[in-house]
Amino acid sequence: MTVPTIKLNDGTSIPQFGLGVWQVPEGETEQVVSQALEVGYRHIDTAQMYQNEAGVGAALKTAGLAREDVYVTTKLNNSQHDPAKAKASLERSLMLLGLDHVDLFLIHWPLPTQYDGTYAKTWEALVGLREAGLTTSIGVSNFQPDHLDKIVAETGVAPAVNQIEVHPYFTNEDARSATLAHGAKVESWSPLGQGGGELSDPVVAEIASAHGKSPAQVLLRWQIDRGDIVFPKSVRRERLEENLAIFDFELSADQITALAALDKGESGRSGPNPDTFDWIPSF
Numbered sequence: 001m002t003v004p005t006i007k008l009n010d011g012t013s014i015p016q017f018g019l020g021v022w023q024v025p026e027g028e029t030e031q032v033v034s035q036a037l038e039v040g041y042r043h044i045d046t047a048q049m050y051q052n053e054a055g056v057g058a059a060l061k062t063a064g065l066a067r068e069d070v071y072v073t074t075k076l077n078n079s080q081h082d083p084a085k086a087k088a089s090l091e092r093s094l095m096l097l098g099l100d101h102v103d104l105f106l107i108h109w110p111l112p113t114q115y116d117g118t119y120a121k122t123w124e125a126l127v128g129l130r131e132a133g134l135t136t137s138i139g140v141s142n143f144q145p146d147h148l149d150k151i152v153a154e155t156g157v158a159p160a161v162n163q164i165e166v167h168p169y170f171t172n173e174d175a176r177s178a179t180l181a182h183g184a185k186v187e188s189w190s191p192l193g194q195g196g197g198e199l200s201d202p203v204v205a206e207i208a209s210a211h212g213k214s215p216a217q218v219l220l221r222w223q224i225d226r227g228d229i230v231f232p233k234s235v236r237r238e239r240l241e242e243n244l245a246i247f248d249f250e251l252s253a254d255q256i257t258a259l260a261a262l263d264k265g266e267s268g269r270s271g272p273n274p275d276t277f278d279w280i281p282s283f
């Protein structure tokens, strides 16, 4: 199974498919990530907020893959926005991951109502971390169009990616278009709608049946065919295999349109709204 790579605006490449580990308990993360690496995954999306970077690191160590053969992303915790804290927080992530650099480091949330709305200062700090070689690429997550405009206007540096919620019930088209307009790639979080209603939607089921595929495979293939990057989460080996087995079929243009037409707007969101999300963890 060959996973395509996507070229980023900084000249590097990212595997278009990987494993997300939000809500994988730290005690299970080594085993889950090890299974994924055995099955053929080569891209892991974690975050300081997930508190499971050490488990990811343990799995990477056991697998013993060449560093250049695995792509690792982590994200700046909401409590670490202060530019003075960003470097130390990434160094701690590297220690937990057992790496000397990550491939991609993201601002997890813009928090426009916190820190006097100074997420552009945080972005400037990430530019410095890339220059210092602690991360190969930098990007953002949950940035709305005006957040993207602000960081680019204030620093002249566009992110390589914007990781945002996207699935057929919430296509998030404004944020997706703004991301692409800045030359950044879209990473789609919760591509399976967090295991919710889309998996039993009749439109998804009909397309799945036409291809002899599962609803989950159709939801993931929709993202791939639109050129976005995905990393569904599963703790089960059979689902890790199922989710990876999406590179032997393609959706038609009509099927892509039919899935996008399932969009419910704001009511289709499964996570928080980035304009108002203001959670600062105690860690």
Ligand SMILES: NC(=O)C1=CN([C@@H]2O[C@H](COP(=O)(O)OP(=O)(O)OC[C@H]3O[C@@H](n4cnc5c(N)ncnc54)[C@H](OP(=O)(O)O)[C@@H]3O)[C@@H](O)[C@H]2O)C=CC1
Residues within 6 Å of the ligand: 019, 020, 021, 022, 023, 045, 046, 108, 141, 142, 163, 164, 188, 189, 190, 191, 192, 193, 194, 195, 196, 199, 216, 217, 231, 232, 233, 234, 235, 236, 239, 242, 243, 271
């Ligand atoms: N930047 C951000 O703010 C955010 C980033 N993310 C990232 O995106 C990743 C994926 O999103 P996430 O929210 O985890 O949700 P997903 O959309 O990936 O859905 C995960 C859920 O679907 C179930 N599932 C997985 N595969 C299948 C399948 N083939 N058939 C049926 N059910 C399945 C899983 O259960 P089980 O594990 O039991 O198989 C789990 O309950 C995260 O892990 C994280 O890396 C997510 C949210 C926010």
Ligand SMILES: O=C(O)C(=O)[C@@H](O)[C@H](O)C(=O)CO
Residues within 6 Å of the ligand: 022, 047, 049, 108, 271, 272
């Ligand atoms: O999973 C992530 O990356 C998140 O940021 C979410 O957990 C988010 O913090 C959330 O859904 C809180 O309820």
